[in-house]
Amino acid sequence: MTRSVSSADRSRRRPHETDMPTSAANSRAKPPRGGYFLPPRLTDWSLALAGAAALVSGLISLVSGHADQWLVFALHGAAGLWLLILLWDKLRRVLPRVVRPSLWDRHTVLGVVAILMVARASAC
Amino acid sequence: MRFSALLAAGAALWPAQQGLERVLALPGARRRFTGSREAGSYAGNAFPTSSWVADQPLPLDPIAWQLTVDGAVATVLTLRYAEIAAFADELEATLDCTGGFYSTQRWRGARIGRILERAHVLSDAQWVSFISVTGYRWSLPLAEASAALLATHAGDELLSHDHGAPLRLVAPGRRGFEWVKWLARIEVRTTPDFGELVAIHTSWLTPAGRGQP
Numbered sequence: 400m401t402r403s404v405s406s407a408d409r410s411r412r413r414p415h416e417t418d419m420p421t422s423a424a425n426s427r428a429k430p431p432r433g434g435y436f437l438p439p440r441l442t443d444w445s446l447a448l449a450g451a452a453a454l455v456s457g458l459i460s461l462v463s464g465h466a467d468q469w470l471v472f473a474l475h476g477a478a479g480l481w482l483l484i485l486l487w488d489k490l491r492r493v494l495p496r497v498v499r500p501s502l503w504d505r506h507t508v509l510g511v512v513a514i515l516m517v518a519r520a521s522a523c
Numbered sequence: 524m525r526f527s528a529l530l531a532a533g534a535a536l537w538p539a540q541q542g543l544e545r546v547l548a549l550p551g552a553r554r555r556f557t558g559s560r561e562a563g564s565y566a567g568n569a570f571p572t573s574s575w576v577a578d579q580p581l582p583l584d585p586i587a588w589q590l591t592v593d594g595a596v597a598t599v600l601t602l603r604y605a606e607i608a609a610f611a612d613e614l615e616a617t618l619d620c621t622g623g624f625y626s627t628q629r630w631r632g633a634r635i636g637r638i639l640e641r642a643h644v645l646s647d648a649q650w651v652s653f654i655s656v657t658g659y660r661w662s663l664p665l666a667e668a669s670a671a672l673l674a675t676h677a678g679d680e681l682l683s684h685d686h687g688a689p690l691r692l693v694a695p696g697r698r699g700f701e702w703v704k705w706l707a708r709i710e711v712r713t714t715p716d717f718g719e720l721v722a723i724h725t726s727w728l729t730p731a732g733r734g735q736p
């Protein structure tokens with residue numbers, strides 16, 4: 400959703416700001432050196448998928464104790480490593496915006512909380 | 524292509540990490556495949572105590588205590604502690620707690636299969652539910668239950684109260700929260716017990732679970 404901007408506002412705008420909504424501006428932010436490992440949307444959906452895999456395998460592991468159920472734990476471990484790799488690519492993209500309050504929008508807090516939860520889960 | 528590489532990298536990194544831990548003899552190499560660390564194996568009651576939720580029953584008097592076996596059986600049994608202990612069966616099994624430790628013990632008590640023989644399980648029986656004085660319960664398939672043990676001892680030591688005295692379930696291959704403590708009743712069933720999924724979260728609210736007489 401866009402909002403109207405006066406010429407006075409525009410003249411006071413700092414160089415990094417645009418007339419576009421913040422979320423749209425963020426999606427067109429300059430990529431980090433070396434580019435993105437994955438397209439941003441694929442990174443986000445992969446994070447969701449890896450998180451879901453970690454959750455499901457974790458729940459199944461609660462009732463798994465036979466040696467022949469090792470695959471459940473292997474999948475859980477692999478999902479944790481996927482999360483770490485994806486988290487690295489995600490942070491490369493969003494960290495410049497997270498550390499600059501002027502670029503925050505209503506999704507920022509939720510996004511940071513989600514990243515912290517993923518990082519915490521990966522560390523377990 | 525990169526996405527595939529990511530999946531492959533994650534899948535390859537996990538066994539690589541395991542191998543590195545073994546080569547460098549890192550503490551993680553001593554974990555069980557579940558991720559649990561060893562604690563107090565073959566040391567009687569020395570292994571850690573934990574409860575799935577927060578059951579805190581009062582200590583049970585083994586002299587007065589009785590175990591009831593009922594449900595899909597031809598003969599309802601009421602067994603005293605001394606009768607259970609007299610079986611003197613042994614089973615070496617690993618308790619793997621979801622709290623992060625595992626402990627291997629030589630458990631002593633009564634093979635459940637021998638008790639079920641006395642009760643003359645009916646032909647349509649399929650499950651065996653193990654019920655604690657607190658109301659906490661968990662069930663096993665009949666064949667698996669028959670191979671499990673009702674433990675009175677951990678090694679040469681009488682089971683302590685915190686470890687479920689006078690009687691706890693020893694179920695090889697099952698996680699610790701399935702090894703029901705403070706057993707009071709065994710119910711043979713023809714159908715699965717889905718209510719146990721609620722019972723294991725609410726047993727701490729019962730009078731017995733809260734330590735009331």
